[in-house]
Amino acid sequence: MEILLIVLAVVALIVLAVIGLYNALVGAKNQVKNSWSQIDVQLKRRHDLIPNLIESVKGYMQHERGTLENLTKARSQAMSAGSVGDKSRAEAALSGAIGKFFAVAENYPDLKANQNFLAVQEELSSTENRIAFARQNYNDQVLFYNNKIQMFPSNLIANTFGFKTEEFFELEDKTQKEAPKVSFS
Amino acid sequence: MWEIIAANKRKSFFLFIGMGLCLLVLGYVIGAAFLPPDGGVGGISIALIIWTVLSLISFFSGDQILLATSRAKEVSRDVHPQLFNIVEEMKIAANLTAMPKIYMMDEAAPNAFATGRKPGRSVVAVTTGLLSRLNRDELQGVIAHEISHILNRDILFMTFAGVMLGSIVLIADVFLRGQYYSLGSSRRYRSGDSRTSAQAQAVLLLIAIFFAILAPLAARLLYLAISRRREYLADASGARLTRYPEGLASALEKISQAGLELRSANKVTAPMYIVNPFKARSASFLSFLSTHPPAEERIKILRSMAGGAGYLNYQKAFTQVTGTSARLIPSRELQDAKEIPIKSVTPEPLRKRSIRDEAREIGDLTRAVYRYAFLTCSCGLKIKVPPDFKRPTIICPRCWRTLNSPFASV
Numbered sequence: 160m161e162i163l164l165i166v167l168a169v170v171a172l173i174v175l176a177v178i179g180l181y182n183a184l185v186g187a188k189n190q191v192k193n194s195w196s197q198i199d200v201q202l203k204r205r206h207d208l209i210p211n212l213i214e215s216v217k218g219y220m221q222h223e224r225g226t227l228e229n230l231t232k233a234r235s236q237a238m239s240a241g242s243v244g245d246k247s248r249a250e251a252a253l254s255g256a257i258g259k260f261f262a263v264a265e266n267y268p269d270l271k272a273n274q275n276f277l278a279v280q281e282e283l284s285s286t287e288n289r290i291a292f293a294r295q296n297y298n299d300q301v302l303f304y305n306n307k308i309q310m311f312p313s314n315l316i317a318n319t320f321g322f323k324t325e326e327f328f329e330l331e332d333k334t335q336k337e338a339p340k341v342s343f344s
Numbered sequence: 345m346w347e348i349i350a351a352n353k354r355k356s357f358f359l360f361i362g363m364g365l366c367l368l369v370l371g372y373v374i375g376a377a378f379l380p381p382d383g384g385v386g387g388i389s390i391a392l393i394i395w396t397v398l399s400l401i402s403f404f405s406g407d408q409i410l411l412a413t414s415r416a417k418e419v420s421r422d423v424h425p426q427l428f429n430i431v432e433e434m435k436i437a438a439n440l441t442a443m444p445k446i447y448m449m450d451e452a453a454p455n456a457f458a459t460g461r462k463p464g465r466s467v468v469a470v471t472t473g474l475l476s477r478l479n480r481d482e483l484q485g486v487i488a489h490e491i492s493h494i495l496n497r498d499i500l501f502m503t504f505a506g507v508m509l510g511s512i513v514l515i516a517d518v519f520l521r522g523q524y525y526s527l528g529s530s531r532r533y534r535s536g537d538s539r540t541s542a543q544a545q546a547v548l549l550l551i552a553i554f555f556a557i558l559a560p561l562a563a564r565l566l567y568l569a570i571s572r573r574r575e576y577l578a579d580a581s582g583a584r585l586t587r588y589p590e591g592l593a594s595a596l597e598k599i600s601q602a603g604l605e606l607r608s609a610n611k612v613t614a615p616m617y618i619v620n621p622f623k624a625r626s627a628s629f630l631s632f633l634s635t636h637p638p639a640e641e642r643i644k645i646l647r648s649m650a651g652g653a654g655y656l657n658y659q660k661a662f663t664q665v666t667g668t669s670a671r672l673i674p675s676r677e678l679q680d681a682k683e684i685p686i687k688s689v690t691p692e693p694l695r696k697r698s699i700r701d702e703a704r705e706i707g708d709l710t711r712a713v714y715r716y717a718f719l720t721c722s723c724g725l726k727i728k729v730p731p732d733f734k735r736p737t738i739i740c741p742r743c744w745r746t747l748n749s750p751f752a753s754v
Binding site for chain 1: 425426429430432433434436437438439585587
């Protein structure tokens with residue numbers, strides 16, 4: 160009788176531990192998913208801001224038709240991109256177009272005194288930051304989740320229930336990450 | 345990051361229990377000394393009541409009390425859109441569940457604090473002086489430091505530590521004062537039946553006095569040590585969140601060199617701010633009595649984080665600068681940290697501004713905090729309309745045009 164009780168208690172403890180570990184894994188996996196959608200939210204916000212930006216500079220940058228058209232084109236390409244690979248390439252191109260646009264805007268001192276333009280510029284650069292931080296958070300969450308999958312004791316649960324490690328979000332374009340090198344040779 | 349949160353929750357729990365025990369012992373000793381033979385139980389119950397009441401108050405309304413004493417006011421997004429953007433960015437980086445509320449303090453001294461017992465209900469408060477002095481990267485560093493306090497559950501932890509200190513000081517103080525005033529009358533000594541019980545009581549009284557003097561001192565030193573450690577840790581997390589230690593370093597430099605004291609801070613609220621709101625003592629041997637680590641040291645650590653913005657880099661820099669081998673960050677957090685590179689930032693162009701411009705900006709921000717309306721006349725004059733302005737029109741003092749009051753339609 161006593162032995163039976165002890166066995167029952169041990170079994171109950173093990174079941175509780177398994178439930179706890181399993182739920183922790185599911186929670187971590189959901190966090191990874193959630194952080195991924197955060198990136199999408201911010202990318203969408205960037206798409207929405209670009210028309211405002213173009214509107215705010217219309218009166219000033221009439222001679223920069225090419226730059227503005229590039230920006231619009233990059234935006235619509237980014238919005239219509241389907242696969243993940245296409246999307247990240249299109250978004251990288253859009254980042255480049257925005258960077259080029261602000262470099263050109265430097266030549267217009269009137270524009271830099273325009274409150275409207277400055278406000279849109281702040282919103283856009285904040286969105287660029289948010290995208291970067293959302294990616295950073297995604298990688299943090301993936302790190303946490305992958306650690307759980309690989310470390311004892313949750314790795315036992317992960318293997319049994321088929322949890323798979325997630326991949327980190329790395330920038331596709333290596334040159335974007337590295338600072339430009341200057342050589343004097 | 346997760347290990348720090350877990351460690352902090354664990355420590356909060358132990359602190360909560362530990363402070364309960366400390367108080368019970370203190371209550372027992374004092375009770376036993378006052379009312380022999382079984383006053384100990386009464387002492388325990390009084391201590392328990394004080395502790396429970398203080399804990400409940402500070403848990404549920406500590407943030408409101410802090411915001412009220414620091415005279416911080418909640419502001420809407422249009423007062424300072426950039427600040428809201430930066431807080432949102434840091435919220436994303438820290439993966440907080442809800443956006444913290446933003447409060448402003450009408451103070452020329454640059455400073456900031458965060459409060460709120462859980463990440464879902466938190467507040468970040470900054471002074472108007474901070475906003476006018478710092479550039480975007482520096483402001484981001486400060487906000488990252490404050491968000492780190494929220495993220496790491498430092499506020500809950502510091503609240504319980506503060507309550508422990510507070511109740512110990514309170515009980516010890518009341519007891520010692522009582523002893524001081526009743527020194528003249530020896531009524532209690534005569535109440536005992538025999539000589540031996542009077543002697544035993546005297547010994548108990550001495551022990552109680554000894555405890556009552558020593559306990560607040562020990563508790564205060566412990567509290568200050570915890571407070572300084574939290575600041576280092578928030579610096580480390582802040583650098584990790586922004587991937588840019590220099591932003592926080594240069595902000596700390598500007599804040600500590602401003603040489604202004606916060607008018608609305610006091611001894612109790614001082615540990616909550618990012619930099620000690622009072623002028624720092626110059627003597628370094630007194631550093632164990634301060635709520636914050638010396639700003640120069642914090643700046644130096646952040647600036648010697650070579651090659652990365654991770655916890656490992658901060659720990660290395662910390663060991664190198666302070667020369668102590670204290671382990672600041674749980675070792676598990678150090679091991680699994682992969683290489684975290686420092687962000688390369690194109691430095692913002694230096695804003696060359698006169699003191700007059702800066703004062704004007706502080707003034708405008710302050711008025712925005714107090715819900716003034718800004719009305720620009722077509723002659724270019726910016727008219728500031730106080731919120732209690734009743735008349736439907738305003739006459740521009742420069743060009744005598746009649747303008748509609750922004751409050752008229754409301």
